[in-house]
Amino acid sequence: MTSVTQVPPYRSRTRFQHFTIQSAPLLLALIILAGMTGLYVGLFYRQLSRFPGNFELTSVVNTSMPLVFAAVGQSIVVLTRGLDLSVGGMIDLTNSLAATHMHAGAGSMLVWSLLVLLVGAAGGAINGVLVAYGRLQPILVTLATLSIYQGLAIKTLPAPGGSVPLEYTKILANPNDPTGLGFVALIVVIWLVFRRTRLGVDIFAIGNDEEAARAHGVRVRATKIGAYVLSGTFAAAGGLFLAATTTSGDATSGDVFVLTSIAAVVLGGISFFGGRGSAIGTVAGAFILTLLINVLFFASIDPLYQSFFQGLFLVVAILLGTLIRRLVGMRG
């Protein structure tokens, strides 16, 4: 990287210091989320003279879900010091597959959901093998596979259309109640367990120091492949939720997730230098990004300026994070 890094002399830290160092960015993400929610509620009240209710909560949750999944997958790869640009293509592909093949009936919905997740895992495995065994840089591998998955998506669904069964929408993106929060809770539980599994610990280890991890017997290649498989699978889940929310398919609708998933990861406080951060922060980051769009809407800001404020917000949020990290004395 371009900034000059200075390695501080080793000093032992107390348990509390360790906790703050690992959790400060997560806390910051949660604080930003709380602030953004407050801003949203305030602006909403000013405009409509009532507080946002069940409908608004449901809408925010359902809009956020595809990004939540894509970004959680992205964070697992970023934790290994990698980057997965192919999530966009994978969402394109899985969204198109779901919209063209899934039919009403529990059997079809179940089978196709599993198949789509398998496609995601396979796509991730291709990325992982190329990174681990091909010894290619992650950003380049996933740049190339992004193009490949986008192509396959267009092959699957040449023009926007297709449909997913109504029941499927009700299960994944219930338009009446915020049942999507159940999936968020599920992700948090899965993460807390995963973080303590062999694979989870190894991912953090190679993100912190690949050579040291190798010396300690971590199977670096297998771990990397595992991380990309998870990223592909999560992206596929994001594609399914996107299909459920929009009730149809579009072979290009996933492209935006390349950049938004990175933004959510960054806002969630995961370090780009690997090995630091929590997917819970990423979930918060995804919700922050969705709420920001709502805040801009209720602040009566011309939608054309939307990306301006998103970009500005991203940079300012990172600056805040850097400032806080400097204060608690942690690297990158």
Added chain:
Amino acid sequence: MTAGAETITPEPRWRKLLASLTPDRRRVLYAFGAAALVFAVGELLHPGFGSTASIKAILVIASFVGFVAAGQTLVILVGGIDLSVPWVLNGAAILLVTSSLGRDGRAAQAVLLTLALGLLTGLVNGLGIAYLAVPAVVMTLGMNGIMEGLTLGVSKGLTCGSCASYAPKAVQDVVRSNVLGVPADLFLWLAVAVAMTFLLSATTFGRRIYAIGNNNTAAFLAGINVRLMTVVLYMLSGLFAALGGIVLVAYGGQATLGMGDPYLFQSIAAAVIGGVSILGGRGHYLGTLAGSITLVALVSVLLAENMPDWGRSVVYGGAILVILLAYGRERQQL
């Protein structure tokens, strides 16, 4: 001939020559080889693909990638990346037509204004990255959003009165007229290539870029002002993105929304196919130039094949992977 006679045959000269090159220079040769291969395959499939007229047309399209990739190469050489290319380019293109209103009298000032916009965005990127320690990916991603919002907002979604203006005739001529039977744009690209090669290989500035890219702490300790260099390089990247916008709008006549989108990934891919290491410190602009030609020629072959959209996308990605696997691999660890 017996087996014994073979062993005393001296090594062919080209092999000796190749072995005498540094790995970085060898990669530049491979990149030109890849470009030649694509043209050869194109000629085989479509006689006439390798004709002078067709090569000229492909080179002109490749030059657009080449301009943008020049800036991208500079920041990649110090281990950075510039994701703000798409909307800096697009904003620049729109600024050129709206500030010149298509009049030749205003062409010079419009071009200068547009290049200044590129420098300014690069300055902000560089300051954020070098002095505020924002990761390059985040800073330039944010800048891309900022430029997108500003471009859309100020031009009211390209519906403003002057947005439909054409690029001034004088600017169009620089790109489209023929000089000695060669599109003038290619002379511009040649000038950029010579300047970049001179800058990187023959100046202290260039040596400093490689020093920072190889080890920025060592470069800092050796007395290089790493932060200032970083700012300057991002400014140059912004400048080249703006130049790309000017040339593109001059070629097409009018500005459109989203015209910069393909150039982000293409500029990175061109540099990497040309042997520039994404980790910084290794590579030459000549490689990037060959990479741009390879990419555009590849797309042209696929178009000539009447390959459907999806197939082009798949083959394109696959070809990048094959090229990377052929000579873009990192060294074996331990």
